[in-house]
Amino acid sequence: MNTMTYTTQHIWTWWIALYLFFGGLGAATLTITFLTDMYCRPHRKLVLWGALSGVVLLGISSAVLFGHLLHHAAVIYVLNPLVFILKPDSWIAWGTQFILWMMVWGMLYALPYMRETPLFMRIPVVRGILQWPLVNWLSACCMKRRRIVGWLASINGIGTAVYTGLLIQSFPAVALWHNPGVPLLFTVSAFSTAFAYLLLLLNIFITDENDQDIRHRYERMDLILIATELVILFSFFNYTLSGSESGYRSAQLLWGDWGWLIGFIGFGLLVPFMIELKGVTRGWRGRFPTVAAAVLVLMGGYLLRHYFMYAGVYAYPW
Amino acid sequence: MTRYAMVIDLNTCVGCNACMAACAMENQTPVWKGAWRTYVHEKEIGVAEQVRRRFFPRLCNHCDNPPCLTVCPTGATYQRADGIVLIDPDRCMGCRACAMACPYDARYEVTYNDIRVGKEFYGELQRTSPSMDKCSFCAHRVDKGQKPACVETCVGSARQFGDLDNPSDPVAQLVASGVAQPLMPHLGTRPNVYYIDDMKRKG
Numbered sequence: 001m002n003t004m005t006y007t008t009q010h011i012w013t014w015w016i017a018l019y020l021f022f023g024g025l026g027a028a029t030l031t032i033t034f035l036t037d038m039y040c041r042p043h044r045k046l047v048l049w050g051a052l053s054g055v056v057l058l059g060i061s062s063a064v065l066f067g068h069l070l071h072h073a074a075v076i077y078v079l080n081p082l083v084f085i086l087k088p089d090s091w092i093a094w095g096t097q098f099i100l101w102m103m104v105w106g107m108l109y110a111l112p113y114m115r116e117t118p119l120f121m122r123i124p125v126v127r128g129i130l131q132w133p134l135v136n137w138l139s140a141c142c143m144k145r146r147r148i149v150g151w152l153a154s155i156n157g158i159g160t161a162v163y164t165g166l167l168i169q170s171f172p173a174v175a176l177w178h179n180p181g182v183p184l185l186f187t188v189s190a191f192s193t194a195f196a197y198l199l200l201l202l203n204i205f206i207t208d209e210n211d212q213d214i215r216h217r218y219e220r221m222d223l224i225l226i227a228t229e230l231v232i233l234f235s236f237f238n239y240t241l242s243g244s245e246s247g248y249r250s251a252q253l254l255w256g257d258w259g260w261l262i263g264f265i266g267f268g269l270l271v272p273f274m275i276e277l278k279g280v281t282r283g284w285r286g287r288f289p290t291v292a293a294a295v296l297v298l299m300g301g302y303l304l305r306h307y308f309m310y311a312g313v314y315a316y317p318w
Numbered sequence: 319m320t321r322y323a324m325v326i327d328l329n330t331c332v333g334c335n336a337c338m339a340a341c342a343m344e345n346q347t348p349v350w351k352g353a354w355r356t357y358v359h360e361k362e363i364g365v366a367e368q369v370r371r372r373f374f375p376r377l378c379n380h381c382d383n384p385p386c387l388t389v390c391p392t393g394a395t396y397q398r399a400d401g402i403v404l405i406d407p408d409r410c411m412g413c414r415a416c417a418m419a420c421p422y423d424a425r426y427e428v429t430y431n432d433i434r435v436g437k438e439f440y441g442e443l444q445r446t447s448p449s450m451d452k453c454s455f456c457a458h459r460v461d462k463g464q465k466p467a468c469v470e471t472c473v474g475s476a477r478q479f480g481d482l483d484n485p486s487d488p489v490a491q492l493v494a495s496g497v498a499q500p501l502m503p504h505l506g507t508r509p510n511v512y513y514i515d516d517m518k519r520k521g
Contacts, residue, residue: 070412071447074408077394083391087393092391171419
């Protein structure tokens with residue numbers, strides 16, 4: 001045993017946790033709003049809030065990664081769509097393209113709604129752009145092929161959410177990361193945080209009483225996703241307890257840390273689960289409990305990624 | 319075909335660190351911040367009168383199935399037909415995914431600041447772009463028929479470099495005999511650096 005060295009890493013830390021969190025949250029937010037608009041009922045405000053904030057979240061995610069690159073000019077190689085031919089085996093290449101095209105299709109889906117919204121037509125530069133003949137034509141095309149654009153955006157959104165897990169899974173030396181549960185966990189978490197974020201929007205900024213059915217639906221979905229996340233985390237707990245020293249040490253780091261146990265599992269999952277369970281079964285009189293639960297789910301979403309990055313253990317034979 | 323490999327005999331490594339110095343001078347690594355292409359770990363094993371010091375040289379394992387190559391999004395990490403894994407610094411954007419994927423801790427950062435300091439430290443610096451860096455098996459020397467700098471300088475002949483596809487090469491014979499073993503073969507990386515275990519000082 002004493003010929004081995006076990007260590008955590010200090011290369012991908014909080015900033016990658018932010019990249020994964022904002023990337024998953026932004027992509028899932030766009031996907032949920034577009035699917036709601038396509039299959040639940042057309043909802044201009046929700047699409048505009050979801051699409052624009054989703055694009056901003058994806059932008060923040062990309063900026064965090066870009067800011068930490070060693071050689072910024074070389075990013076051009078990964079922005080090139082032909083990267084799929086050159087590096088089809090790299091998940092960062094896929095993820096960058098997913099994020100890029102998610103933003104493009106997301107903006108195109110929201111474009112017709114933007115042109116219908118007086119606020120955008122009152123902003124001088126934006127109004128000018130929205131009145132360009134090319135933008136007019138694009139808007140008409142997107143209106144005509146709404147579902148195709150919506151599905152292209154959604155596929156890229158789902159791809160981005162899954163990618164955040166696949167990226168971490170591609171590091172073979174760390175048992176906590178290199179297993180099929182990670183993409184599943186990160187995808188479920190991305191959609192759970194997105195539902196929480198949209199519940200925040202629907203309780204603070206889009207306070208239309210007619211949206212009560214959407215709020216209930218989102219709350220139910222979030223409840224199911226939190227329950228799924230708890231099951232996946234329990235299986236992670238079991239998986240890391242035996243099988244490899246790397247995994248066992250990760251288990252000791254995670255399950256012996258109050259931030260993970262109380263902060264993430266407790267306040268990030270269990271407390272919002274209880275609040276949302278009461279909301280779904282009996283309902284709340286005010287909006288505060290739902291808003292509080294949503295904030296806690298969002299906090300938990302970041303904590304999951306933060307602790308995951310810090311708890312990965314490498315086993316070196318020296 | 320040629321397939322380069324290195325065998326390191328832990329019984330004869332005396333921990334003089336000459337390999338580290340030779341490599342640093344040959345490849346202009348940012349030693350001022352403790353970053354080396356090859357590094358000799360020291361560890362005390364055992365207790366009381368039984369305590370022994372073990373030296374463990376490590377470097378890029380030039381894997382046949384390198385995870386650092388798979389995760390590289392720009393194609394900056396590539397593999398030659400002879401198995402040597404190299405980096406194109408101009409193409410590397412420095413996302414560090416390769417460092418995360420490497421089970422042998424072989425990668426380190428070269429920043430803009432390192433290039434500035436390197437120019438003062440080494441006088442003239444070959445590198446112009448920041449990137450993730452690692453051992454290249456001294457490919458520039460190997461191409462000229464020379465051995466890697468660390469092998470050339472090793473006083474105890476602990477490091478041997480050769481061609482696995484040449485049955486008469488001593489390195490190929492050591493590997494074929496099973497005396498020399500790769501590190502962590504269960505990870506599926508198929509490494510091309512092999513170690514002869516330290517029998518006396520083994521923990």
